[in-house]
Amino acid sequence: MAGVSASYITGRLAAEGTTAATIEIILQFLNSATSAAVIAGIEPQEGPIADDPARGFGDQVRDYDIGVPVAQRIINRRTALGGFTSVTQLAGLSGFGADKFNDLLFSFTRTVYEISAIQFNYNTSTVTNDALNIRSSYSTPAPSPSWQKGVSLQYRDSPVVYAIKETTGHTLAFRAAFRANGLSGAFIRALGGGRLGPVKEQFVSFDSAGYSGYETFQLENPTFRSYGVNAYNIAWRWQWRVRATDTWRDILITRHRAYVVLQAPTLPWTQTLGSTSLPWTDALEIACVWAAGATTRDLAAQRVTERYNGSGRVSYDTVSGATMYGWASYNLTEMIERMNGGIGLGEKVNCTDSANTVSTLANLLGCDLWQSRMGYSFDLNSMIAIGYTTWAVPFNGSFSYHEVAWKGACTVAENVFDGCLKVDGDADPTSAPRTPLLPVNMLFGDCTAMTYRLRLCPPTAGGCDACQPQPGTTRQRRPII
Amino acid sequence: MVDIDYDIEDWARETTLGRRIFNHNYRMRGNELRGWELLKQTTMQDGPQIGERVYVWQRKGSQGEEVIRISISELHHWRLALEQLRAQLSHSMRRDIARGGGRAAAGDVSFAADGPKSGAVAAVTFTRGNVCVSISSVGSHEVDVRPVARGLDIALSELPQKKALKDRRQTVTRRAVAVKARRGTPLFEQLSDAAPGGGWLKVVAPDGELSREGDALVYVSPNAGRKRVGIVIARGME
Numbered sequence: 149m150a151g152v153s154a155s156y157i158t159g160r161l162a163a164e165g166t167t168a169a170t171i172e173i174i175l176q177f178l179n180s181a182t183s184a185a186v187i188a189g190i191e192p193q194e195g196p197i198a199d200d201p202a203r204g205f206g207d208q209v210r211d212y213d214i215g216v217p218v219a220q221r222i223i224n225r226r227t228a229l230g231g232f233t234s235v236t237q238l239a240g241l242s243g244f245g246a247d248k249f250n251d252l253l254f255s256f257t258r259t260v261y262e263i264s265a266i267q268f269n270y271n272t273s274t275v276t277n278d279a280l281n282i283r284s285s286y287s288t289p290a291p292s293p294s295w296q297k298g299v300s301l302q303y304r305d306s307p308v309v310y311a312i313k314e315t316t317g318h319t320l321a322f323r324a325a326f327r328a329n330g331l332s333g334a335f336i337r338a339l340g341g342g343r344l345g346p347v348k349e350q351f352v353s354f355d356s357a358g359y360s361g362y363e364t365f366q367l368e369n370p371t372f373r374s375y376g377v378n379a380y381n382i383a384w385r386w387q388w389r390v391r392a393t394d395t396w397r398d399i400l401i402t403r404h405r406a407y408v409v410l411q412a413p414t415l416p417w418t419q420t421l422g423s424t425s426l427p428w429t430d431a432l433e434i435a436c437v438w439a440a441g442a443t444t445r446d447l448a449a450q451r452v453t454e455r456y457n458g459s460g461r462v463s464y465d466t467v468s469g470a471t472m473y474g475w476a477s478y479n480l481t482e483m484i485e486r487m488n489g490g491i492g493l494g495e496k497v498n499c500t501d502s503a504n505t506v507s508t509l510a511n512l513l514g515c516d517l518w519q520s521r522m523g524y525s526f527d528l529n530s531m532i533a534i535g536y537t538t539w540a541v542p543f544n545g546s547f548s549y550h551e552v553a554w555k556g557a558c559t560v561a562e563n564v565f566d567g568c569l570k571v572d573g574d575a576d577p578t579s580a581p582r583t584p585l586l587p588v589n590m591l592f593g594d595c596t597a598m599t600y601r602l603r604l605c606p607p608t609a610g611g612c613d614a615c616q617p618q619p620g621t622t623r624q625r626r627p628i629i
Numbered sequence: 630m631v632d633i634d635y636d637i638e639d640w641a642r643e644t645t646l647g648r649r650i651f652n653h654n655y656r657m658r659g660n661e662l663r664g665w666e667l668l669k670q671t672t673m674q675d676g677p678q679i680g681e682r683v684y685v686w687q688r689k690g691s692q693g694e695e696v697i698r699i700s701i702s703e704l705h706h707w708r709l710a711l712e713q714l715r716a717q718l719s720h721s722m723r724r725d726i727a728r729g730g731g732r733a734a735a736g737d738v739s740f741a742a743d744g745p746k747s748g749a750v751a752a753v754t755f756t757r758g759n760v761c762v763s764i765s766s767v768g769s770h771e772v773d774v775r776p777v778a779r780g781l782d783i784a785l786s787e788l789p790q791k792k793a794l795k796d797r798r799q800t801v802t803r804r805a806v807a808v809k810a811r812r813g814t815p816l817f818e819q820l821s822d823a824a825p826g827g828g829w830l831k832v833v834a835p836d837g838e839l840s841r842e843g844d845a846l847v848y849v850s851p852n853a854g855r856k857r858v859g860i861v862i863a864r865g866m867e
Binding site for chain 2: 463466469471496544629
């Protein structure tokens with residue numbers, strides 16, 4: 149079928165009084181479409197181009213708007229031209245007749261054609277009704293706004309973090325800005341969203357230039373709170389219509405990376421704007437995946453400890469047991485690089501590095517752990533150091549000190565999470581046979597019962613007795629860099 | 630933080646040469662270790678009294694198996710470097726890290742540890758003047774780090790002969806300085822301006838002590854007179 153003529157196109161534009169803005173929007177749409185499917189949408193009802201009900205055959209069979217074959221021809225023409233500069237360049241395309249041109253004109257003469265930006269964290273002083281304040285890494289702030297037209301292309305380009313505890317019982321909202329052509333207002337919603345749920349329909353007004361400014365939207369039925377810690381790729385299919393009886397028309401699909409933590413992160417993490425200790429999405433990417441599904445702080449800390457110990461990316465420094473990733477501050481940036489397959493500061497770690505990693509990542513999820521030491525100079529039972537598979541007693545049988553992720557006041561009465569080593573978990577840890585046991589949420593103890601302390605050290609004056617908690621001088625949460 | 634009683638006064642008595650050496654803004658640039666590749670450098674501490682940078686090197690062709698981590702902390706005074714050495718040791722879980730005598734000797738005061746797999750000296754920590762250096766083998770294959778320690782110690786402590794200078798960025802001068810006995814004489818009022826472009830300044834005095842006071846480098850000699858102070862300046866790349 150021969151395509152529409154250039155003179156028909158010119159005549160229709162004049163008859164409709166089509167504005168330069170409308171033509172510009174059509175050209176921008178055709179020139180930016182990444183595939184034929186983007187132009188065609190899902191026929192017969194859905195997609196960016198809708199049938200003009202006032203023209204053509206009056207049904208959705210013969211009036212079928214632009215489909216994939218014609219859309220592909222449009223893209224081929226675009227490629228040949230190096231981009232459209234005039235809508236008359238659509239003339240003569242096979243299958244692109246007068247009805248389809250009218251559909252194109254109809255679709256963009258009155259339309260919501262752009263999502264300009266989304267702000268998940270629009271109230272930076274609270275985390276109950278919206279997302280947390282975040283940054284990407286120590287050196288890089290988070291994207292602002294959270295999603296931006298032309299900038300946010302992949303899921304991770306648009307991160308958002310919600311805290312289960314603080315948001316429970318509250319309606320979650322965010323803000324989004326749109327642009328429209330030929331409309332003073334429209335209803336807008338978004339479908340999909342996975343466990344964040346769809347976006348509730350909201351009426352949005354546009355000024356004479358087509359700008360909406362930021363409008364507040366609500367999440368309609370978020371279910372993420374039931375699933376604990378997690379990291380999700382979510383997509384929203386945005387739609388608009390003017391009247392309740394109109395068919396919804398697509399605007400765009402936006403993609404986001406949603407991180408869910410149990411509660412607002414504890415120190416060293418803060419919610420202070422501008423701080424380099426705002427939760428890093430680079431760290432959340434590790435912590436949320438490691439602790440996925442955890443619905444309690446203990447379980448989250450346990451999973452972080454287990455995944456760190458079993459990461460295969462680090463091993464114990466059997467030469468001197470030296471701290472490699474920092475003791476004045478903790479170089480989490482380098483540890484993240486190491487965990488992600490890079491060199492970091494090398495594969496060797498010690499107990500301080502391990503306590504830093506476990507407590508810092510667990511606290512990012514809302515746990516409340518400390519780095520604290522025990523000591524000093526105490527004898528040891530056999531253990532399996534991180535990165536090893538064999539039982540050994542390091543350094544001629546003793547540690548000068550040991551450091552773990554520790555709960556509460558870090559005394560004999562609190563539990564520890566030790567990602568650095570496995571102890572013997574059987575009834576007699578002083579001799580073979582041995583049963584590997586990673587100390588997760590294990591009572592430190594006082595040498596009278598079989599707790600962490602007696603699994604780490606023999607029941608002697610130089611062992612368990614010398615292995616004393618040292619919270620007074622060592623309990624801390626190191627700043628992160 | 631540990632009960633191991635390191636006697637820092639003993640270390641101070643052993644620090645003779647280092648008292649009259651001062652390094653400012655030393656940076657490894659990637660050509661210092663033949664056969665090795667500098668993978669990265671990062672700042673670990675950047676405080677008013679200390680700057681610590683860590684360098685990670687990989688032996689060429691070792692595919693990540695032979696990796697060394699070099700920490701270089703620069704302080705305002707050689708005594709602070711000894712404190713930094715003590716802090717480094719107190720953050721090591723091994724009790725019996727030995728003094729780095731014999732072939733493992735480097736700097737003013739040093740400690741060394743053998744790798745259990747190879748028996749090689751796989752960790753050396755030492756001070757030289759106001760600098761504390763810690764070198765560790767951090768790959769899966771233990772590396773003898775003594776040659777690296779010796780090379781770094783030479784770089785930090787020796788004055789090269791002018792004609793032996795291979796690095797065109799470096800200049801060596803010997804400045805005559807008139808000093809009064811036991812009175813501080815500023816050699817540089819503004820250390821940050823001493824070596825252009827964020828470069829490296831190394832000063833070796835004939836006697837006495839060098840230390841940083843504010844942004845000035847101050848020389849205190851036990852005897853009055855004209856002193857010839859060796860100065861090496863390496864232009865920076867900034």
